[in-house]
Every structure is written in structure tokens, then in C-alpha cells.
Amino acid sequence: MNLLAALLFATSQDLTVLKPDDQPKKMLQTHLLAECQKHFDARRKTVEAIKTPEDLKRRQVELRAKFVDALGGFPEKTPLNGRIVGKEDRDGYRIEKVIYESRPNHHVTAILYLPSGPGPFPGVIHPMGHSANGKAADYAQRGSILMAKNGIACLNYDPIGQGERNQLLDAAGKKAIGNSTGEHTQVGIGALLVGWSTATYRIWDGIRSLDYLASRPEVDPTRLGCTGCSGGGTLTSYLMALDERILAAAPSCYVTSLERLFATIGPQDAEQNITGQVAFGMEHADYVTMRAPRPTILLTGSRDFFDIQGSWTTFREAKLAYGILGRAEAVDLLEWDMPHGYPKTHREGAVRWFRRWLLGVDDAIVEQDFPIAKERDVWCTETGQVLSSLKGVSAFELNAQRERELAATRRKLPAEDLRGEVMRLVGVPVKLTPATKGDFVPVSNSRPVETKGWYATEPGIKVTALCTKELGPRDSVVVSLRGEGKPRNVASAQDLTTLMEGGRQVLALDPRGVGETSGSEFKDAFLGFHLARPLLGQRVFDVIAVGQRLDRPGLAAVGASGPVALHAAAIDRNFSEVTIEGGLISWSSVVRIPLSKGQLGNVVPGALKVYDLPDLAAAIAPRPLTIRNPIDAAGNPVSQAELEEAYAVARAAYKAAGAESKLVLEANR
Secondary structure, three states, X not given: OOHHHHHHHHHHOEOOOOOHHHOHHHHHHHHHHHHHHHHHHHHHHHHHOOOOHXXXXXXXXXXXXXXXXXOOOOOOOOOOOOEEEEEEEEOOEEEEEXXXXXEOOEEEEEEEEEEOOOOOEEEEEEEOOOOOOHHHOHHHHHHHHHHHHOOOEEEEEOOOOOOOOOOOEOOOOOEOOOOHHHHHHHHHHHHHHOOOOHHHHHHHHHHHHHHHHHHOOOEEEEEEEEEEEOHHHHHHHHHHHHOOOEEEEEEEOOOOOHHHHHHOOOOOOHHHOOOOOOOOOOOHHHHXXXXXXXXXXXXXXXXXXXXXXXXXXXXXXXHHHHHHOOOHHHEEEEEEOOOOOOOHHHHHHHHHHHHHHHHOOOOOOOOOOOOOOOHHHHOOOOOOOHHHHHOOOOHHHHHHHHHHHHHHHOOOOOHHHHHHHHHHHHOOOOOOOOOEEEEEEEOOXXXXXXXXXXXXXXXXXXXXEEEOOOXXXXXXXXXXXXXXXXXXXXXXHHHHHXXXXXXXXXXXXXXOOXXXXXXXXXXXXXXXXXXXXXXXXXXXXXXXXXXXXXXXXXEEEEHHHHHHHHHHHHHOOOOOEEEEEOOEXXXXXXXXXXXXXXXXXXXXXXXXXXXXXXXXXXXXOOOOEEEEOOEOOOOOEOOHHHHHHHOHHHHHHHHHOOOHHHXXXXXXX
């Protein structure tokens, strides 16, 4: 091999550690699913022990309280300020276009379908699935009309991110986020940080919609129901479990089981994931059994991506629970050979169910063909968007308002108390044990890297690493973290030499789900939330576990790994110094900037009730800390003034510790 060929071979040499047989891309998800399974198995034993009505009622109360707590609770009810903005008589029924406020100046647009005649009629709310046109969707109009033509009032309302309720508009007044699930997840990132979730907004809209429906003189408030498909099935499931006014319920094409959901398509968008749900033992079946013995029918599809096997498992559990209460006939399942959707058979099944339990009429109505309106014809606003027409408050703004309230009232905790709270919130155990060192092998022609290998931080988790030499117990070491992962070849490893000043060695580390083991951060993050172990906290655990094998290592982080490094150093004082390049300036930035980029994996639910990233920097004092060129949540560089303002708490802490010179804050603009 000539000199040029040897040089090209050396600089392109692969520095990956794990083999294809290790299935590195599936490692984290496999581990998380195994952890979920432990909780599923434990829950099964708990449910099997329920034998009496008292047992069941006790579980209903306990789970409902945990459910509401996981949502962050609900606000006080405020005036709905409902108004009718349009009316239309149709064949056998009539409609009213209505607007009301689920929160002050936070507007909900809806169509109220009313049977002909004076009433009072039973009333049903119809939360939407993820149709971009919201209440104008074909199936929503048909289902609502079918109810009105059969003696049942129906309120069909737009969710946030759909129809007339897009929560972020561009300069032209059009939706700024591509699809409803994308907007729901973006809303959820900020909401989680302040202790809420997208589900909190969606459920509260549903509760207030039920309030509006019950307030109408044409509606009997003692005979209320709820039905919806897909995302609307999700909301029906939540609402029927939490609001006792819902006498009869018919969720469509959602209810399966988390156990089967995770084993098939995995976690879905933000509203369908409740923080800590798997950890505190709430399954899909509990949405039904929490409301027992009120009448419930599950509308399912044999070929739905919400697994039908899980639907039947849930139904069998619910049937036993209803039987314990002596009301087995009040729960049923309708399966149709169909994919995902809310077809004629489901619409008929729902209306038949409501006629039986809300009207006392047990018949088999059939849906006939009838005309439906064009999207513009069901607009309640002039522009087709509440934000541009009514200048109201968006969910993003509500998140930001909450963040400002928390920042103003958040009390400063002593360092050790803060450490304990941080560990609790990120899911790092109090007892920390060093990682187990796995196989490290020499790598030739790969300067500055000499060895590569892995550490086991917990069963099923291998974190990969590159070393600039075989490390001894007394070596001065810097642990290097990069958002995109450790170097993949010798050429990209050259910049490790900048960390080797003063004879230090470098351990370039990939925590779980980074670099070689990166999979679906979206799914891994939501699985972590379900387990009350945020993905950030799992990575912090890895860094600490590896760091504890070393003698007072330094910590250097680049990009998205910045929050991981701040947490690791604030928790474990074994890290002697910290340098962060291009990291996120603060979580307040994430909440205040709707279009944040790549932040889901760094979210810690409820964190801003207790601390923000600059508070972690303060907790690192008096150890040396350098923060250079930070960015905001959209990836834009911040100014020196913005950096100084955000990290004033850290400046104060270093001054109080007599270590002002050990805190370096440098912005790149």
C-alpha cells in the first residue's frame, strides 16, 4: 500500500463499536419495552386481585386521581362567553355555528346539530380525529347529522391544530405547522416542561364543550354522551373516564392496549401519551373500568393499526369489571372488518347505543345518504382561523404564560435539595453505581483514537466509547459528548486533540439512543415519559455511571448533549469541570419559541416548576464551567446580553462561592 492509500485508509477507518448482531438501532427501544412489560405484568396481578365492588371502586378513585395529577390538574372554570354566529334549517334537523372560550380568550369553534322540535334532547359531544379540516370532515358531519336526525343533539368541535383552531399561523395567516399531530407534539413539548401536556388542553376543551352543551335549553344535562374516532377516540376515552356527566360513550378506532400498541406501531403523538401512565399502572382498559358501570361500547376495526387483539383484551377485562358491579350488559364491543376510520357501521353503532341508553329506545337505525356541507360553509369565523379573526390566545402562548408565572414564583433551593429534586424529576436513582466496562479493543492507524469499546450501564444497555489511550485509574480524562454522537471515523475524530491539552486523555461517549444506538427518538422519548424516566435522564444516568469509573473527569459537551452534561455535573460532583459548546440556553426558550427544533428528547416533565438549565449551572459552582456559543430553541445563536440575563443566577452563585473567574460565558454574537 503506497503512502497516499495508507493515509486515505487511516482517515476513513470505521470507528463504530457494536456489530450488526447487536442490533444497536433497536437496543434502546428493546430495553424500554422490557421495562414497560414489568409494569404491565405487575398491573395484571393488581387487576386479577379485584374481586368485589369495593375493590373496583377503590381502584377507580385512585386511578382517576393519578390521571388528573399526571395531566397537571385543570384550571378554574371561567365564563364560556358562548355565542351563536350562524343558523341554518336543514332536512329533519338544524345547525348552529357557535364559538365559546374554554379558557379566557382561548376560542373553540363548533357546530351544534339539533333535532327538529323543542327538546330537551339527549346531547353528545363529538371530539375530532386528526382530520386537518376538523369539524368539516366528512365522517364527522355524517355522524353528527345521523344523531340529530335520530333525536340526539350533537356538538362537534374543532380541536387545537385543526379546522379553525390552528395554534400557529404564518405571515399569510395559514397554518405554520404541517399537520395536526405535528402541532400537537410541538404544543406538548412546552406543555410538558411546565407540568401540563397536550392532553391537558384537549381534555379541558372537551370538558368545557360538555359544559356548553349542557347549558343549552334544548339539551337535557342528565342525558349526555361522547363519541369520536382515532384522536377523537382517544379524547372520548379520556373524557368518559374523567367526566361523570358522560352517561354513554362510544370510542371508535383507538382503544386497544398499551401493551399491544407499543409492540406494534409504538407510541403516537403527544396527546396520546400521559406522563408516567405505564409506571402508575393505567392501561386502556382502565378508561372503561374507571367509568363502570356507565354504558360503554368499543367500536373497533379488524384491520385497524390500533391492534384488534388489544381491543379484545381490554374488552374482556372491562366485561369482568362490569360483571362485578352487576352490569355486564352495559359494556359491549362492535368489530367490523375494516381498517382505521369512522365508517357508516361505526356511526350507526354509536347512534344505536345512544338511543338505547339516552333515549330508552332499542332499535336498529340505518344511515341513509344525505348531503354534507363544504368546509367553508361550516366556518364560524370570517377568516377560517380563530387567531386571525378573534385575536385570541394560543396554546403556545398559554404555555409561555405559565412558564413566566413559574419563573417568577420558583423558589431557590439549596444545592443538595435541588440535586434531590433534579434526580427525582429526571428519573436518576439515588443509589448510583459505576458502569461495567465491556470489551475494548485497540484500533490501529486511528490517531488520536487508540481503543474503542463499550460500557454496560444497566441490563440491556451498552454505551459505546472511543479512547485516546487505554485508560489507567489515575489518568486525567475528559468525557466528550456530542449531540450527533461520537466520531464515526478517524477524520472526524481529529478535533478530539483539542481536548487533550495538558496531557489529558479523552473518552468520547455515546449515551443510549445517540450515535450508534440512535433509533426513533420520538418513540423512545414517549416510552421514557410513560415510565417516568425521561430520555434525558436515562442519558444522564449513562454519563454518570461511566464517569464514576474515572478519577474526577472533566466533561465536554457539544450541541444537543449540553443539557445532559449540565444535569450530570449538577448531580454528580465527581465531574471536575464542564465545557459546553453550542448548547441550548434554557428551557424557557423552548417554551417561548413555538417552533423549537429537536427538543423532545431533552424534555423533563414538570421541570420548570423546580428549575431551569441556568439553575443547574449555578449548582455546579465552584467547579470550572464554560458555556460558549449557546443557541435558542430554534437553533439560532443568542447574544451576550441574552446569555448574561439567562445565567444571572449562575453568576451570583459563582460570586457567592468566591469563584467568579471559574464561570466563563461567551456568546457568538
